[in-house]
Amino acid sequence: MDDAERIQRSHVLFGYDGTAENDAALRWAVDETARRGLDLVMCHCWHWPYASGHVDRDAETIMKRAGENLLERGVRRARELGAPGAVHARLLRGPVAEALLGASGTAELIVIGAHEDLDAGATALEVPARADRPVVVVRDGNGPGRTGRPPELVVAGVDGTARCGAALGFAFDEAALRDWDLHVVYGCWEPGAVIDSELALFNDRELLEKTRAAELEEAVAPWRERHPKIGVTVSLLLERPCEALREAVEEAGLLVLGDRGTGLDPLGATSSGMLRRAPCPVAIVPGRRPPG
Missing domain, CATH: 3.40.50.620 (HUPs)
Structure with a gap:
């Protein structure tokens, strides 16, 4: 067999x-x-x-x-x-x-x-x-074949770091394969997940928003150029990632996230949380490339 x-x-x-x-x-x-x-x-x-x-x-x-x-x-x-x-x-x-x-x-x-x-x-x-x-x-119940027509939207949760490039690439590819739109969401209120030199950003919301918006645009731009036919919406939210994604995934047919965890939670709190809560299929894309 x-x-x-x-x-x-x-x-x-x-x-x-x-x-x-x-x-x-x-x-x-x-x-x-x-x-x-x-x-x-x-x-x-x-x-x-x-x-x-x-x-x-x-x-x-x-x-x-x-x-x-x-x-x-x-x-x-x-x-x-x-x-x-x-x-x-x-x-x-x-x-x-x-x-x-x-x-x-x-x-x-x-x-x-x-x-x-x-x-x-x-x-x-x-x-x-x-x-x-x-x-x-x-x-069960949230794959292609569930009752009613599944939402024709891919949602990608990103963090603005280089590791999110793999997840963005996968999200753009899935949107292209399915002829779906793509919504890129960056919930950037994570003071506990940044290096010490960036902590001051959280005392100036306007500067935080400006800095993170530039990071988000830099991350998305190369993929947008490769897939010019995909309808892309980009959202920067001054919220914690799970909170930022919670509303977005209600309209999603697929959620794409990276793996950014360490220690006791190798997936990271956002990916673990959304695997438990998202009403749609969830793709976890490692930031490292597979062998070969």
């Missing part, structure tokens, strides 16, 4: 668990393959529930066969949804996050589903925090 050796083309990697809640994420993954001209690689991860030294060949065989059957159903479902390229199935041994990250080396994009509550350690938080390529997290 595992045809990893036959995967040659660039592809979208999708984490498949066979649940009804996972179908919205599968729809998004299929849609990405169609728009990007990529293959789809569907991964299902099974986890040995016993102690590491426990041996039960019959139980292992049964678990693997169950995973293979589930993947067969998933491949059929992907084709029902119109996957235009090859659909490959990979059965991996978990834990899920470790297995998906290990399989992502040649993926252009990772798509995973998410349940309503994202607790610490959830796959939908752990994978984007550790991946070196973009990860799109889709909740």
